[in-house]
Amino acid sequence: QVQLVESGGGLVQPGGSLRLSCAASGSIFSSYFMHWYRQAPGKQREWIAGIIPDGGSNYADSVKGRFTISRDNAKNTVYLQMNSAQPGDTAVYYCNARRQEYSYWGQGTQVTVSS
Numbered sequence: 001q002v003q004l005v006e007s008g009g010g011l012v013q014p015g016g017s018l019r020l021s022c023a024a025s026g027s028i029f030s031s032y033f034m035h036w037y038r039q040a041p042g043k044q045r046e047w048i049a050g051i052i053p054d055g056g057s058n059y060a061d062s063v064k065g066r067f068t069i070s071r072d073n074a075k076n077t078v079y080l081q082m083n084s085a086q087p088g089d090t091a092v093y094y095c096n097a098r099r100q101e102y103s104y105w106g107q108g109t110q111v112t113v114s115s
Contacts, residue, residue: 002097004095004106006021012113019079023077031053035050036080036094037096067081085113
């Protein structure tokens with residue numbers, strides 16, 4: 001069992017930066033594949049970034065070059081650094097932990113990009 005708590009959301013101006021955190025507890029964090037998803041109003045939840053246990057990562061085209069996912073296994077935390085934020089990035093951001101048939105979600109954190 002894994003519990004996930006996201007933090008760091010808020011209001012950011014277009015072109016600005018924000019760092020989201022997802023703290024995990026309850027299991028062996030370092031063995032989990034970690035992902036960030038987001039869901040904008042009226043839209044389906046979409047995958048935006050993932051990181052494997054050894055640190056390799058990949059991104060959706062919509063955020064590639066602007067967002068960076070990273071993990072600190074000693075702190076049981078995964079991060080999403082958001083740079084060059086755009087109004088289209090406004091959404092609730094969710095952390096997901098996955099291993100074998102198990103998948104866990106956090107409660108989400110709101111990010112609003114607006115001037």
